[in-house]
Amino acid sequence: MSGGGGGAADSRVETISRLAQWRIESLGPCSYRRSEPFRLGIWNWYLSVEKSRSVCIRLFPEPGRVAKDQPPLARFILRVTCPGPPRRSCASPVQEQLLRTSDDFVWQVDVMSHGRFTIDVEFLDLRVATNNATESSSSIWPNEGMVQRIASKSTLGCLSRLLTESIHTDVTINTTDGVLKAHKAILAACSPVFESMFVHDLKEKESSTIDISDMCLESCSALLGFIYGAIEPEQFWKHRLPLLAAANKYGIGDIKGCCEESLLEDINSSNVLERLHVAWLYQLERLKKGCLSYLFVFGKIYDVRDEIHSFFHHADRELMLEMFQEVLSVWKPI
Incomplete structure (x- = not known):
């Protein structure tokens, strides 16, 4: 947990992950309080609270070049809690707003007394607004995309090992000049033709063997490399035409589209x-x-x-x- 800077404890905002918490010991009947700046995302932020006829809470970025050139489009929830007794709290609806100044977001609440209370701001998403509007770039917290990338890379690594190390292979492929090992489930998942071979009572199902008599060992290795995510660019470029023929024969649209795109380039x-x-x-x-x-x-x-x-x-x-x-x-x- 990190603080928002030096100064009185009553002005410090503590932050952890996407949560900012401001604890205020007391607030008089007519008073104004502004927090110290706290860091979340690429911006420094302030919270302020003003009490007169009603209580107004504001959230805004620190004025400066970053807020001007890269204004935040924030999606967030505010919660105010009074420890009591009795303990009372209220939460704002989910907000999604472009925040530049202290006037852009104001929340009026009536739950607070004159004693201690806590303001929580939970940032659900933070984006950099573009064109001075609510259009935005991607999230500055690309954790979901990062997880997907890591998972995809891990999966490709596992598939590649299944092929290159022949782990638990259960089907033999006979080519014009050699034999390869593969997995029925993976072949069936990528090709409706292969799937049909293993579902219906055909010789491929009974013998766990596929005869690919129109491909040499090297070209068929490239085909399996593409299916398992282990093909090298040079290998693909060299075998584009046999891969295209196989993709058309076995109904593998991704390979067919990739081959067409490549053949257009040269x-x-x-x-x-x-x-x-x-x-x-x-x-x-x-x-x-x-x-x-x-x-x-x-x-x-x-x-x-x-x-x-x-x-x-x-x-x-x-x-x-x-x-x-x-x-x-x-x-x-x-």
């Missing part, structure tokens, strides 16, 4: 026709549009004149029609 004259065929084959509209734009909007069709004849010889007729329509849209007469 289109060039040496790969644009192959990428266009891939986009058509796996119904990747963004990749297809990117390839067509590269060829016709940016005029790179002239760079692939030697390859285009062979491409047209094997291309699907509907794809050729789309290419022709793209030519018309780009070269339409003015």
Whole structure:
């Protein structure tokens, strides 16, 4: 627990975590009291209490550059407690306000006597307001996000160990040139196709074996690495096309989307026709549009004149029609 600074004990505010507590020994019938500054978040704060016809409690940040440039948007509850006897207390509704000056928040209470009482301020959230309005950035207390990040990192570490150390594996994957071990539950969770294999009375369920005859060991290792969160960037980049084919075959949308995004990033004259065929084959509209734009909007069709004849010889007729329509849209007469 930390105090709000030196001076009389009656002005000191104690703080712990997100709670500030101001204990006042006495308050006359007509008087004003302001606390010493106390620190919570990135701001120094004051509490004040004024008693005349009614009792008014104010909460406000210390004037200065921080409060001006980064005004706090606070969500908080105030409680006033008189020890008694009898012990009496009251609490404010949950407040959410932009606080700049002592006039921004005033709470009138009638529970206090002339004796001792305690004011508690519990900050539920603190944000930095933007645009001089109630819009705000993220919380200055990102504990929830931190917990989620740590939990996610821990989970990925555990999944990675399950794969790399073959901990309690229960399914064998046969590739074209080797064997891998994995876990039915994890495969089923990421792919409806794998799930169906293990739910219905298929050979994969009976033998605990999956034959992936269209992937080599290295590409399948990349697939499992992606599923278990253990893939390296270089491994993903090298095996994008086999991963895309597997993602399409086994219904793994995250891998398919990631591959499309990656293939969009490095289109060039040496790969644009192959990428266009891939986009058509796996119904990747963004990749297809990117390839067509590269060829016709940016005029790179002239760079692939030697390859285009062979491409047209094997291309699907509907794809050729789309290419022709793209030519018309780009070269339409003015």
